[in-house]
Amino acid sequence: MAMDNRSGSIFGFVNPSYGASDPGMNVPLTSNPGLSQLSPYLNFDPAYLQTAQPEFIALEGASQKRGRFELAFSQIGGSCLVGASLGGAHGIYRGLQDTAAAGHTGKIRRTQLLNYITKRGSASANTLGVIAFMYSGLGCLLYYARGSQEDEINTIGAGTLTGLLYKSTAGLKKCSMGGLAGLALSALYVAFASRDRFKDHYARF
Incomplete structure (x- = not known):
């Protein structure tokens, strides 16, 4: 009975030993000519992979850009x-500053510092969170009110209305100042975010 050429025993069940004459072992260790990025193990050219595509899957016909609600x-x-x-x-x-001026030391000073951090941190987080909530909500309302049209008008309008609404209970003067502040900040953001498009637009003239 003939013995398998890849084995040291009958049928290759015991003590297999592969040699250079085995056709299954002739795997190239270098890339083929003309394919500098060819993987010798996966047998495909990674250059054919399109890495410029988005890294998320969108529904067919849906926008590749996240909306205001998201x-x-x-x-x-x-x-x-x-x-x-x-x-x-x-x-x-x-x-x-305050604990040093009051002469607090040790545990009392640490407790006072924690109170300062907690109080001012929560107040600032609450203020910016409310402003962001107003801006996002008004932006979504403008988006749907204008027929799902997304452009710079929604951003500037949402920023202006947010300033007016946030200062609406502080009087007409402060309400107007809040609206102007929202208008200025949103206009600066639009100018910064769309600077490349504006440059291309003015370069045509």
């Missing part, structure tokens, strides 16, 4: 985190 959650959460960070930093600064 962005609202990250905007509100990010605003709360930024407000808590800024308020906590300001609380540490004021707490160190």
Whole structure:
């Protein structure tokens, strides 16, 4: 009975030993000519993979860009985190000054510092969170009111209305100042976010 050429025993069940004469072992260790990125193990050219495509799957016919409602959650959460960070930093600064002026030391000073950080951090987080919530909600309302049309008008309008609404209970003068502040901030954001498109537009003239 003939023995398998890949084995040291009958049928290759015991102590297999592969040699260079085995056709299944002739796997090239270098790329083929003309294919510099060819993988010798996967046998395909990675250059054919399109890495410029989006990294998420969108429904057929749907926009590849996230809408205002989807962005609202990250905007509100990010605003709360930024407000808590800024308020906590300001609380540490004021707490160190006030406790040093009052002569507090040890546990009393640490407790006072924690109170300053918690109080100012929560107040700042609440303020920025409310502003972000108003801005996101008004932006969504403008988006649907204008027939699902998304452009810079929604951003500027939402920013202006947010300033007016946030200062609406402080009198007409402060309400107007809040609206102007919202208009200025939203206009600056639009100018920064769309700077490349504006450059291309003016370059044609």
